[in-house]
Amino acid sequence: MKIRAALLAEIATMALETLRANKMRSALTIVGVVIGITAIVGMTSLVRGFDRSFKGMVEVLGPNTVFVAKFSGLSFMSGKEFIDLIRRPNLTPDDALALERLESVRYTDTMLGGGFDDSRERLSHRGEETKRLQIMGTTELFAQVGYIPIELGRFFTASEVRHRRAVVVLGQDPYQSLFPLIDPIGKQVRVADQQYTVIGVMGPRPSPGGFNAGQDEIAVIPYTRYETQFGVPALRVSGGPHRDVTITAVPREGQRARALREIEETMRIRHGLRLDEENDFDLITQDALLRIWEQTTQVVFLSLVVISSIALLVGGIGVMAIMTMSVTERTNEIGLRKALGAKRHEILWQFLVEAATLTLAGGVLGVLLGSGTGVLVHLVSGFPISLPWWSFALGLGFSASVGLVFGMAPAIRASRLDPIEALRHE
Amino acid sequence: MSLIEVEQLKKSYDMGSEEVHALRGVDLRVEAGEYIAIMGPSGSGKSTFLNLLGCLDTPTSGRYILNDRDVSTMAEDDLAQVRNEEIGFVFQTFNLLARATALQNVELPLVYAGVGADERRARAQTALEKVDLSDRVTHRPNELSGGQRQRVAIARALVNDPSILLADEPTGNLDSVTGAELLGLLDSLHKKGHTLFVVTHERDVAKHAQSIVHLRDGQIETIEQV
Numbered sequence A: 001m002k003i004r005a006a007l008l009a010e011i012a013t014m015a016l017e018t019l020r021a022n023k024m025r026s027a028l029t030i031v032g033v034v035i036g037i038t039a040i041v042g043m044t045s046l047v048r049g050f051d052r053s054f055k056g057m058v059e060v061l062g063p064n065t066v067f068v069a070k071f072s073g074l075s076f077m078s079g080k081e082f083i084d085l086i087r088r089p090n091l092t093p094d095d096a097l098a099l100e101r102l103e104s105v106r107y108t109d110t111m112l113g114g115g116f117d118d119s120r121e122r123l124s125h126r127g128e129e130t131k132r133l134q135i136m137g138t139t140e141l142f143a144q145v146g147y148i149p150i151e152l153g154r155f156f157t158a159s160e161v162r163h164r165r166a167v168v169v170l171g172q173d174p175y176q177s178l179f180p181l182i183d184p185i186g187k188q189v190r191v192a193d194q195q196y197t198v199i200g201v202m203g204p205r206p207s208p209g210g211f212n213a214g215q216d217e218i219a220v221i222p223y224t225r226y227e228t229q230f231g232v233p234a235l236r237v238s239g240g241p242h243r244d245v246t247i248t249a250v251p252r253e254g255q256r257a258r259a260l261r262e263i264e265e266t267m268r269i270r271h272g273l274r275l276d277e278e279n280d281f282d283l284i285t286q287d288a289l290l291r292i293w294e295q296t297t298q299v300v301f302l303s304l305v306v307i308s309s310i311a312l313l314v315g316g317i318g319v320m321a322i323m324t325m326s327v328t329e330r331t332n333e334i335g336l337r338k339a340l341g342a343k344r345h346e347i348l349w350q351f352l353v354e355a356a357t358l359t360l361a362g363g364v365l366g367v368l369l370g371s372g373t374g375v376l377v378h379l380v381s382g383f384p385i386s387l388p389w390w391s392f393a394l395g396l397g398f399s400a401s402v403g404l405v406f407g408m409a410p411a412i413r414a415s416r417l418d419p420i421e422a423l424r425h426e
Numbered sequence B: 001m002s003l004i005e006v007e008q009l010k011k012s013y014d015m016g017s018e019e020v021h022a023l024r025g026v027d028l029r030v031e032a033g034e035y036i037a038i039m040g041p042s043g044s045g046k047s048t049f050l051n052l053l054g055c056l057d058t059p060t061s062g063r064y065i066l067n068d069r070d071v072s073t074m075a076e077d078d079l080a081q082v083r084n085e086e087i088g089f090v091f092q093t094f095n096l097l098a099r100a101t102a103l104q105n106v107e108l109p110l111v112y113a114g115v116g117a118d119e120r121r122a123r124a125q126t127a128l129e130k131v132d133l134s135d136r137v138t139h140r141p142n143e144l145s146g147g148q149r150q151r152v153a154i155a156r157a158l159v160n161d162p163s164i165l166l167a168d169e170p171t172g173n174l175d176s177v178t179g180a181e182l183l184g185l186l187d188s189l190h191k192k193g194h195t196l197f198v199v200t201h202e203r204d205v206a207k208h209a210q211s212i213v214h215l216r217d218g219q220i221e222t223i224e225q226v
């Protein structure tokens, strides 16, 4: 089935002219295609962008580190109710000590006030004040366990933790707002109502999604000091008091599986769980996070496929309708073209190209709208996006295919018209 | 060999209960350069005969040799090619593409002949000059008078340099003055050597031809020399 170049060019221009002549009708027809392609391209850019930066962040955690928490995103994603989660027993610094005694665990770090928490405090230095920051009480291992680089000075030591020293390591945000020009090491800052000595500054921290989620708005003090100054903060939530304690455990070399098992057993014993009872704490590891994330993105992609398929189907049916109308309206033209020498496949291609041009126009619009949406979201919120070329190709390919597939029936009908009857039409 | 040889050409339509015999065996020989009018009462088979001559349709039986080729048994796409190369149609209702300019309308047969854009344009231009419309190439049909539209249609019929030119009631939609102009144009084409068939029910139109084929009830009644 050979089609002449001259004819193809002629067909393409004719197709565009037909679309121009029926602007309103064409626009309505391609709405479905535009929506479908916009969804594909836009959602791909967001999901893929978020995916990349999320993986980057999770990888920083290290493949072996085990986090123990009262609850976490994992329990939400597995569908547990907030009200049940908040009723779980609170973790304590003593839990961390118990885990540290395990054979398979190299060291642990306790983090107070790290996560789900509204007790934020201001730091001040010589009348300069920061916004409300997250104050965390940790062990000397916090930076090491979290792979957080120390940009200036040092982190506090085990001895400083033991002696409840009033020392603070600043995150990027308080560092830059209090000491934009001078060396902060050795300077005094006030945390809430108490004086601390600055001994170090942490480098920028990665965050899920790479946009500013306040991950640098922190200051870290020894957890012993934290307990003295703030107590382990109890947050009154419906369901009971909630204390924010996260334990980070780093297993010994090659003992990750055993460590996981032993940590789980120890925590179950400490919480007095019977064999048939579920864990009332979360164990968070890099691969558990990645697995959950993968599941989530799969669901997102699946729903994306469903949504855009429906939109494209609606668009396709619209195309079929408009092309059927077009064939009927132009029966006489088809007869004329046949009389002048058009072969069947030439008529067939004319209508197929016309349908594909129509839907491809919708596809181009969808690609522009979709990537535009992505870029806009990125500019407004800093949300990371990714615009892979294949999502454009996919969008254009899909839209053209919709035209070819749904234009097929009307095009075949046109190509089979009897020239005499077609000419006599009207 | 004659340009056209028609032997015992028959066309019947199966209408379920009965069979309609539109042509009941027509014999005709036409030499290149002849000008022939076809007359007859309504329903006598004029259009059917013209459609067969124009290879728009195939006969139920009989033979039609055009330019040494038997076109009576050809398949649809082969007939399309014969129409493209050998036949020029002029329709009563002009049948121009409304969205296309005069030039584009005239180019259309060349598109299906696979002629390149430049040559197509040049040849369409020449064809429009032949019908005295070189100053109307960029006009669309709705910007042209009836007579001008019919001349565009004739230019389109000529552009492929066909063996025969077929016109079904070409003056039917024209007033008498433009109708007369059109007949003058057909006369001049005949003088230049084109072979013409014109279906008409007007004797004044038919008198422009060299011979008039009178059809009645699907058969040739007489062939009248003018």
Ligand SMILES: Nc1ncnc2c1ncn2[C@@H]1O[C@H](COP(=O)(O)OP(=O)(O)O)[C@@H](O)[C@H]1O
Residues within 6 Å of the ligand: B013, B015, B020, B021, B022, B040, B041, B042, B043, B044, B045, B046, B047, B048, B049
């Ligand atoms: N497609 C068709 N189906 C059935 N009958 C037809 C068809 N085309 C023509 N006829 C019949 O064939 C006869 C000749 O028709 P036609 O060639 O159109 O006559 P004319 O052009 O001389 O008026 C008429 O009786 C007409 O009804």
Ligand SMILES: [Mg+2]
Residues within 6 Å of the ligand: B046, B047, B048
């Ligand atoms: Mg007729």
